[in-house]
Amino acid sequence: MVFQLPLLLALPFAFAVVMLVWRPASRRTTAWLAGIAPLIGLGLLAALTPAVLDGSVPQSIHPWVPQLGLTFSLRLDGLAWMFALMVLAIGVLVVMYARYYLSQNEDAPKFFGYLLLFMGSMLGMVVAGNLLLLAIFWELTSISSFLLIGYWSRQNEAREGARMALTITGAGGLALLGGVIMIGQVVGSYELDAVLAAGDLLRAHPLYPAILALVLAGIFTKSAQFPFHFWLPHAMAAPTPVSAYLHSATMVKAGVFLLARLHPALAGTELFFYVVTSVGAATLLVGAWNAIFQHDLKGLLAYSTISHLGLITMLFGLSTPMAVVAGLFHILNHATFKASLFMAAGIIDHETGTRDMRRLGNLRRYLPFTSALAIIAALAMAGIPLLNGFLSKEMFFALALEIEGHAGMRTAASVVAFLAGVFGVAYSLRFVHDTFFGDGPRAVDREIHEPPRFMKIPVEVLVVLCLAVGVVPAWTIAPVLATAAHGVLGDAVPEYSLAVWHGFNVPLMMSLGGVIGGGLLYLGLRRLINLHAVARHAFGRHLFRVNTRALLTNARRFTFHVTDGSLQRSLWWVLIALLAVAGLPTLTALGAGAGASQPMPALGWAVWLVAVAATVTTVFLHRKRLLALLVVGAVGLAVSLVFVLMSAPDLALTQLLVELVTIALMLLALNYLPQQSVRTDNNARRWRDGAIALVIGAGIGTLAYAMMTRPLDTVATELLARSLPEGYGRNVVNVILVDFRGFDTFGEITVFGIAGLVVHALLRRARIAADEVVPGVADPLPMPSNLSHLLFPLALAVSVYLFLRGHNAPGGGFIAGLVLAVPLLLQYVLLGSQHVESRLGFDYVRCIGIGLLVAAATGVVPMLLGYPFLTSGHAEPRVPLVGELPLASAMGFDTGVYLVVFGGAMLILSMMGTVRPPRAPTGKAVPPAPAPAEPTNVEPA
Amino acid sequence: MEFALASLIGLLTAAGVYLLLRARSFDVILGLTLLSYATNLLIFSSGRLVIGKPPVLEDGVATTLAHYTDPLPQALVLTAIVIAFAMTAVTIVIAMRSRSDNGSDHVDAGGEGMP
Amino acid sequence: MFMVAAAMLFSLYRLLAGPSVPDRILALDTLYINTIAALMLFGMQLHSTIYFEAALVIAMLGFVGTVMLSKYVLRRDIVE
Amino acid sequence: MRRLLTSPPLSLAVLLLWLLLVADFSPGQLAIGVILALLLPWLAGLLEPERAAFGRTIALLALTRRVLWDMILSNIEVARRILGPERALTPGFVWIPLDLTSIHGITALASIITLTPGTVSAELSEDRRFLLVHCFNLKDADVQIAEIKTRYESLLMEIFP
Amino acid sequence: MIAAVEAPVALTSLGAHLPVLPILLPLLFGAVLLLVERRGIALQRTISWLGVATLTAVAAALLLAADTGTISLYLVGDWPARLGIALVADRTSALLVLTTTLLAGACLLYACAGWDRRAIHFHALFQLQLTGLNGAFLTGDLFNLFVFFEVMLIASYGLLLSGGRGPRMRAGLHYVVLNITASTLFLIALGLLYGVLGSLNMAELALRTSQAGAADLALVRAASGILLVVFCTKAALVPLYLWLPNAYSRAPAVVAALFAVMTKVGVYAVLRVYTLVFGDLAAGGEAAALAGWAWEWLLPAGLLTLVLATLGALASKSLRMLVAFLVIASAATLFVAISLGTAAAISAGLYYLVHSTFVAGALFLVVDLIRRQRGAVGDNLDVAGPLRHNALLGLLFGTAAISVSGMPPLSGFLGKVMLLDAVPADAVAWTWSVVLVTSLLTVVALARTASQTFWRAQPWPQTTPLPAPPSRIQVAAAALLLVYGIGMTVLGGPIMRYTDAAAAQLLAPADYVRAAHGATPQLREPSP
Amino acid sequence: MNAALEYLLAALLLIGSGFVLVGSLGLIKLSDFFKRLHGPTKATTLGVGCILLASIGHHAWLGDGFGLREILVTLFLFITAPVSAHLMSLAALRIGLERRPPRPGARSGDPRPENPDRRRG
Numbered sequence A: 001m002v003f004q005l006p007l008l009l010a011l012p013f014a015f016a017v018v019m020l021v022w023r024p025a026s027r028r029t030t031a032w033l034a035g036i037a038p039l040i041g042l043g044l045l046a047a048l049t050p051a052v053l054d055g056s057v058p059q060s061i062h063p064w065v066p067q068l069g070l071t072f073s074l075r076l077d078g079l080a081w082m083f084a085l086m087v088l089a090i091g092v093l094v095v096m097y098a099r100y101y102l103s104q105n106e107d108a109p110k111f112f113g114y115l116l117l118f119m120g121s122m123l124g125m126v127v128a129g130n131l132l133l134l135a136i137f138w139e140l141t142s143i144s145s146f147l148l149i150g151y152w153s154r155q156n157e158a159r160e161g162a163r164m165a166l167t168i169t170g171a172g173g174l175a176l177l178g179g180v181i182m183i184g185q186v187v188g189s190y191e192l193d194a195v196l197a198a199g200d201l202l203r204a205h206p207l208y209p210a211i212l213a214l215v216l217a218g219i220f221t222k223s224a225q226f227p228f229h230f231w232l233p234h235a236m237a238a239p240t241p242v243s244a245y246l247h248s249a250t251m252v253k254a255g256v257f258l259l260a261r262l263h264p265a266l267a268g269t270e271l272f273f274y275v276v277t278s279v280g281a282a283t284l285l286v287g288a289w290n291a292i293f294q295h296d297l298k299g300l301l302a303y304s305t306i307s308h309l310g311l312i313t314m315l316f317g318l319s320t321p322m323a324v325v326a327g328l329f330h331i332l333n334h335a336t337f338k339a340s341l342f343m344a345a346g347i348i349d350h351e352t353g354t355r356d357m358r359r360l361g362n363l364r365r366y367l368p369f370t371s372a373l374a375i376i377a378a379l380a381m382a383g384i385p386l387l388n389g390f391l392s393k394e395m396f397f398a399l400a401l402e403i404e405g406h407a408g409m410r411t412a413a414s415v416v417a418f419l420a421g422v423f424g425v426a427y428s429l430r431f432v433h434d435t436f437f438g439d440g441p442r443a444v445d446r447e448i449h450e451p452p453r454f455m456k457i458p459v460e461v462l463v464v465l466c467l468a469v470g471v472v473p474a475w476t477i478a479p480v481l482a483t484a485a486h487g488v489l490g491d492a493v494p495e496y497s498l499a500v501w502h503g504f505n506v507p508l509m510m511s512l513g514g515v516i517g518g519g520l521l522y523l524g525l526r527r528l529i530n531l532h533a534v535a536r537h538a539f540g541r542h543l544f545r546v547n548t549r550a551l552l553t554n555a556r557r558f559t560f561h562v563t564d565g566s567l568q569r570s571l572w573w574v575l576i577a578l579l580a581v582a583g584l585p586t587l588t589a590l591g592a593g594a595g596a597s598q599p600m601p602a603l604g605w606a607v608w609l610v611a612v613a614a615t616v617t618t619v620f621l622h623r624k625r626l627l628a629l630l631v632v633g634a635v636g637l638a639v640s641l642v643f644v645l646m647s648a649p650d651l652a653l654t655q656l657l658v659e660l661v662t663i664a665l666m667l668l669a670l671n672y673l674p675q676q677s678v679r680t681d682n683n684a685r686r687w688r689d690g691a692i693a694l695v696i697g698a699g700i701g702t703l704a705y706a707m708m709t710r711p712l713d714t715v716a717t718e719l720l721a722r723s724l725p726e727g728y729g730r731n732v733v734n735v736i737l738v739d740f741r742g743f744d745t746f747g748e749i750t751v752f753g754i755a756g757l758v759v760h761a762l763l764r765r766a767r768i769a770a771d772e773v774v775p776g777v778a779d780p781l782p783m784p785s786n787l788s789h790l791l792f793p794l795a796l797a798v799s800v801y802l803f804l805r806g807h808n809a810p811g812g813g814f815i816a817g818l819v820l821a822v823p824l825l826l827q828y829v830l831l832g833s834q835h836v837e838s839r840l841g842f843d844y845v846r847c848i849g850i851g852l853l854v855a856a857a858t859g860v861v862p863m864l865l866g867y868p869f870l871t872s873g874h875a876e877p878r879v880p881l882v883g884e885l886p887l888a889s890a891m892g893f894d895t896g897v898y899l900v901v902f903g904g905a906m907l908i909l910s911m912m913g914t915v916r917p918p919r920a921p922t923g924k925a926v927p928p929a930p931a932p933a934e935p936t937n938v939e940p941a
Numbered sequence B: 001m002e003f004a005l006a007s008l009i010g011l012l013t014a015a016g017v018y019l020l021l022r023a024r025s026f027d028v029i030l031g032l033t034l035l036s037y038a039t040n041l042l043i044f045s046s047g048r049l050v051i052g053k054p055p056v057l058e059d060g061v062a063t064t065l066a067h068y069t070d071p072l073p074q075a076l077v078l079t080a081i082v083i084a085f086a087m088t089a090v091t092i093v094i095a096m097r098s099r100s101d102n103g104s105d106h107v108d109a110g111g112e113g114m115p
Numbered sequence C: 001m002f003m004v005a006a007a008m009l010f011s012l013y014r015l016l017a018g019p020s021v022p023d024r025i026l027a028l029d030t031l032y033i034n035t036i037a038a039l040m041l042f043g044m045q046l047h048s049t050i051y052f053e054a055a056l057v058i059a060m061l062g063f064v065g066t067v068m069l070s071k072y073v074l075r076r077d078i079v080e
Numbered sequence D: 001m002r003r004l005l006t007s008p009p010l011s012l013a014v015l016l017l018w019l020l021l022v023a024d025f026s027p028g029q030l031a032i033g034v035i036l037a038l039l040l041p042w043l044a045g046l047l048e049p050e051r052a053a054f055g056r057t058i059a060l061l062a063l064t065r066r067v068l069w070d071m072i073l074s075n076i077e078v079a080r081r082i083l084g085p086e087r088a089l090t091p092g093f094v095w096i097p098l099d100l101t102s103i104h105g106i107t108a109l110a111s112i113i114t115l116t117p118g119t120v121s122a123e124l125s126e127d128r129r130f131l132l133v134h135c136f137n138l139k140d141a142d143v144q145i146a147e148i149k150t151r152y153e154s155l156l157m158e159i160f161p
Numbered sequence E: 001m002i003a004a005v006e007a008p009v010a011l012t013s014l015g016a017h018l019p020v021l022p023i024l025l026p027l028l029f030g031a032v033l034l035l036v037e038r039r040g041i042a043l044q045r046t047i048s049w050l051g052v053a054t055l056t057a058v059a060a061a062l063l064l065a066a067d068t069g070t071i072s073l074y075l076v077g078d079w080p081a082r083l084g085i086a087l088v089a090d091r092t093s094a095l096l097v098l099t100t101t102l103l104a105g106a107c108l109l110y111a112c113a114g115w116d117r118r119a120i121h122f123h124a125l126f127q128l129q130l131t132g133l134n135g136a137f138l139t140g141d142l143f144n145l146f147v148f149f150e151v152m153l154i155a156s157y158g159l160l161l162s163g164g165r166g167p168r169m170r171a172g173l174h175y176v177v178l179n180i181t182a183s184t185l186f187l188i189a190l191g192l193l194y195g196v197l198g199s200l201n202m203a204e205l206a207l208r209t210s211q212a213g214a215a216d217l218a219l220v221r222a223a224s225g226i227l228l229v230v231f232c233t234k235a236a237l238v239p240l241y242l243w244l245p246n247a248y249s250r251a252p253a254v255v256a257a258l259f260a261v262m263t264k265v266g267v268y269a270v271l272r273v274y275t276l277v278f279g280d281l282a283a284g285g286e287a288a289a290l291a292g293w294a295w296e297w298l299l300p301a302g303l304l305t306l307v308l309a310t311l312g313a314l315a316s317k318s319l320r321m322l323v324a325f326l327v328i329a330s331a332a333t334l335f336v337a338i339s340l341g342t343a344a345a346i347s348a349g350l351y352y353l354v355h356s357t358f359v360a361g362a363l364f365l366v367v368d369l370i371r372r373q374r375g376a377v378g379d380n381l382d383v384a385g386p387l388r389h390n391a392l393l394g395l396l397f398g399t400a401a402i403s404v405s406g407m408p409p410l411s412g413f414l415g416k417v418m419l420l421d422a423v424p425a426d427a428v429a430w431t432w433s434v435v436l437v438t439s440l441l442t443v444v445a446l447a448r449t450a451s452q453t454f455w456r457a458q459p460w461p462q463t464t465p466l467p468a469p470p471s472r473i474q475v476a477a478a479a480l481l482l483v484y485g486i487g488m489t490v491l492g493g494p495i496m497r498y499t500d501a502a503a504a505q506l507l508a509p510a511d512y513v514r515a516a517h518g519a520t521p522q523l524r525e526p527s528p
Numbered sequence F: 001m002n003a004a005l006e007y008l009l010a011a012l013l014l015i016g017s018g019f020v021l022v023g024s025l026g027l028i029k030l031s032d033f034f035k036r037l038h039g040p041t042k043a044t045t046l047g048v049g050c051i052l053l054a055s056i057g058h059h060a061w062l063g064d065g066f067g068l069r070e071i072l073v074t075l076f077l078f079i080t081a082p083v084s085a086h087l088m089s090l091a092a093l094r095i096g097l098e099r100r101p102p103r104p105g106a107r108s109g110d111p112r113p114e115n116p117d118r119r120r121g
């Protein structure tokens, strides 16, 4: 366990957060802050280096989600060390470069913050010791690179490039995640040590092809392998420091890093060999060929990057230990020369205002020093001897020629390698020639001079490195490479020599041929066609665009077709689902076994007939609303008569009262709704709806019949038996309501009270135009009012009676509450709301609140005594004069019910009765104009 | 008797469903009302159909299902009635407001569909 | 019982046939009154006073529906 | 006392109603009944009905007897007519001029008219001086008016002067 | 896993009443709030906060108690479970109660920035909504579940519509009518169940189902199918999700955020009822076939919903619509998880449930903040508008977006990994493909949204006045929810240990049933 | 005594039910609204009245205890029936089912317009 590793990882994130939160105003502070993180990181890395060079692997493990196998485990082997070094070192240089690159009006803290985030993600990925953790950092690099690429977010190109990169690499990341999880399932652990040791197990597992496919999908997208390469050139919309960092040393290297990382676990099969090598080869050629035809400096570099990544991939595909060494070597080399080239391109852009080679030229006169640096780096890219690129390319040629056991592959690889060499030289030549030589620059509107000193230093450092490695590899790069190779191959590191001179051999010939061929190709192309006039279509981007657009369009078309906001359609689907899930499969299984019906008394038939006839009539009359309402009233009456017949007096009473109040509500509402339903649906639709209605009705009816004719076996006997002795009530229904299942009732009155509140909230400030206003003032109704004055106190007495009797006879809080409310409603109807409310000023809202509290209090008291909520009690205190007074605590609860029901019902009714008409423009309430004309919109079928 | 009630439940359901599928708010509310009748009858019938044995205890009568009907479904229906009423009230008011705000009592009208 | 059942059906006819709204209101009102009769008869048949409360409440409040419906026909706005 | 007992007849009615309802004359119920009899009319009184002034309440008994008897007679009469051919009917409206001024009296009259089959009080003029009555079988309007006025209104005038 | 059955101890301490308190407390606070409504907003806020604070404490205590493995039975009214109503607090319900409470705290915070003044009865309705939600999570009685569904729904109508007008009314009408229809079906199923099995207590139903004959089972199956439709309507599963986008995108931000837990109630109900009542998923036998029968629908429906919801997210023309579709997608992911039926998958589902509740809530709040800083453009995604406070909002949105899309390193990622890891071999191909592809499409949709909103932000038009900056309280509320998500990431280990245990508890319904039968009343005899 | 009482009760029941039936029959048979309006008054008065008397007798003598509570039903009907009838006739007049005769002594012309019968049907 070492502390340096977590610290190393935490630094960039911590500094990023500081940067983004603090947002230092001074550019210098910002840059220093951004630079300190990797500098300290390098220090930490240096501290760990001796151990790593000794071949040990410093680790730090913290548990995270152990059940998942996800640990926060960091591990610095040679490979990780090499990458960390690269990430941090080039990171420092990029920060230094960017400090001068960014113009004065740009948001530097944001830039450096994002950059540090990316750096941290990248570091995390390379030092992760757990595959899941690696996948996490992998995706973090996608996210942070999204932010970096889109940094110049005002530009369409930047936004599109960022989204494209995120989409492609994000997709790859998800595939990788899948692959990682599969690896974990096969190996039983995500720990890298375990996974790397389980190569044989993995390769032999039936899931191996799937794992390989998923992991490679991640690698290929990230490393811009053909055919996923097209995102990379578009990522060039990013500021150049970003390109220099992401597309030379880090982001795109993540893919090949993983290839190296998992080499022991996944490589070594035919499948791996063929797939990776061919994809690498294809990428190598496609990238190199395309690079020749770019006009944008960064475009050229981007395609060249693609090509070099193809080369590295191909090397790893070859799978031999030597190929791995070569791959690692080329990773380093490419990072150095490509970073310096990007930076040089940035300087050029910075100084001339353009990166278009058609407008550039002859810059060696204006930027002699920068030109020299860039030319050296470009030669390294071309693989010219004494530069680092040459060494690894040489190795590549050798390896291609040495492929064993695949003769065809050997030939193909060698041809590809040679062609790549040719193309590489050609585009490097183009880069050098079109920029620094020839005519130009054209149409450049500023004075061109060398950039600030510190902007060049990073380039210098890198170019020096190119040279040093190219000239004295053994003293410079050898230990690094050996360490990294040991990290991948362990003790299987082959013997190799990093000498500049291996004698005249075939690879050297190939290199030579490449240089000559490349030169000829470039010159030939210049002769044959006007290179500057070639317009390359970004086919990949086009495809991506078309697909994205098609995806969006179709998603939209589909979504808005399906979820068109139609209630009818939603309901229709509910019904269909009902039939599918509950109806058809069950009814077939229901079969016989239903018992017989009992005979029915005459009154029963009359009630049945009333209900049936009224229901049918409702359906046919439904468009004439008042009539439909009347007829529905009859249905309700019939239903309550059913309850009467079937031994349910409480229900009958409740149904009747609720029916009355419902009619009142509907009438009140009808005043504000059209009196008739406009028919907007066609016959076909009505038949369709009728059909499904009948099917569902038949289904429910059948189920009901089947249920009713089965023998009964319920908990009811116990309820009946315990009602009187323990619930102190004879009316078992009421005892259930206030005692056995008092909690239900509690919920029920809460619903009721809330309904009142909702209506209040909806209508208090509303102004609604009546559908039609009868002219004139209200008729005084002296005679009915007079009678209702007489009735009112009597009805109140009956209400009290029903309330007190409820526990032993039909009645109870709910019924009593409504018997209180309905007469009051009558007063509203006959006397007008103003008359009533000015004299009986109830605050119905508080009434609801008090009712709820009273009910709750009855439940809470037993809690204080150590019994559960709502435990009922009973007492018969002797009251002087009155005698024994039977008191069940349930009565208290019922009082709450009474209050809530009364308050809720009256709140609803009074709110609906006192809706104000809309304000006229003058601000005075006037009788509303006729209702707005109904738009005769045809329903979507 | 069972058949009659079951057929009534079926009919009420069918009528309710049909009205529910009409596109006008008032029709929908009528449909919901009919559906709630059907539902209440169905729950009620889960205690089976017993004539003349209301669950109000009398002295000297054994407290068994032979003498009293099952009280529990009745209590459930009571709760259901009350809740249905509350919901109806809210729906009616929303229908009023919707018509007033959107200028139409078509349940889907007055808006641009999906925002 | 038969008579009351028949009476209910007569009222039902008027309720469904109309023709005018007051006719239907009247029919519904009558249906309520028939219900009171039916409740009393039913109570007698079962030797039970348990339906009294229902009858009482209908007698007391059944007319509220009639009042509201009539008021609606009169004024449209039943609470003014 | 006046403030406590806003309307003695109404209180009496409530008390009677209560005792009838509970069918129990125990002191407890009586107490509750008295409380309600005091409380409820007071509550109802908040709605400010027009006050009733009572005259000769003894006439109430005579009126009740008369009304009940008429009810039976006219019930039979109207039932006969319903069962008989409809052609024989001559329905019609008649405005009855009122001498009663108390709204309670008018209400009582209108109720009696309605409760006696064959006549329905249909409308009260706005100035409360005429009552429109629909007669099931109107033979002679003046006879009908005279009958109502003599049989009921005169007694009502005594009760609600 | 053996659950300890709670011995009958005297309920003298407050702790003994834990299962009822999450229901009772908000109810009391809600009622008190109704009484003080005229005393000004400050008092209301104080009381509301007091309510949420005590509720949080209670919910935490409940979770700690449940984490001992005890299934606490609370016999309301001191009646045996089969006669009265029993509340049951096991790990799952305790987790959901705590989730709801934590979400509620953030929502309340957001509302206190001013919405609570505009919406009449906001505080009371808010507390009562919590009553409904917690009741639904804690009840052990099927009918009582219905009742609390209704409490929750009707309060949600109020919260949704109070202070609203226009299109919101129409969306509200849809929402209400659809829910009433579903409730009606719920009641039908309850009627059938009681008619056949003769009880409503879930544990009792479980016993009786296992003893039911073939003819009875057919009816039970019908009821179970109807219930499935009901719960899936609430949880917005295909084809029953059509109502949600409109309703949620029309809702005020606070309410929409609170609604993030509403779809979860449907998921919870499916999980609870199907693992318990309709047969032991883990065991075989006839009853298990019953569960399996309805269960078969869930996985394909969940996957299809996931696809359609993701397409919807891609198609969204407004920020709020986008979030609404993401809510559907998260509910669908949950369905995918629980439909797999294994302990690991259900555990993943529970983790994902909590995560998605927080992140969806956060998204609704963040999107509301963004909308307010875009001037006339509002949350329209089709046009580029101005945006003030780009950086702050971008941070909030970015965090939420990373989490909701399942990108690392936040809770969404952990949830997704848990889910993928838990998929049994025979379902891997489809499930993985759909989950991974929809994740990608979600990323695409969110990237597009971010690009459109933040990157294409235009300069603020000169003619219009600048919007008020986002209030600190509102930002804090959104950030709080995001912090919860980060907490879930950091504490992934302990949380997953909890959800693993919760899933195991769910899949051992015998323990639940034993607990329900073992609970004896304080005062009363167990049987006469 | 018992037999006589039973006959009396049966007769009351028969009469009561008869009036209820006739009242509703009138609803079917009669041709216009105001005629039909007279039907229910029979049911409310004698019809229900007789049945109530029978009920009182029945419960008193056949075991369920004596109570005059049934009187209350009639009492309430007597209070409420006139109100319903009055409002229904007002409604009928309002929509013009029947023209009311001119009021003696009133100014010519009815202050309230007679609406055409829009709601017929």
Ligand code: NA
Residues within 6 Å of the ligand: A913, A914, A915, A916, C077, C079, C080
């Ligand atoms: Na009004």
Ligand code: NA
Residues within 6 Å of the ligand: A912, A913, A914, A915, C077, C078, C079, C080
């Ligand atoms: Na009104």
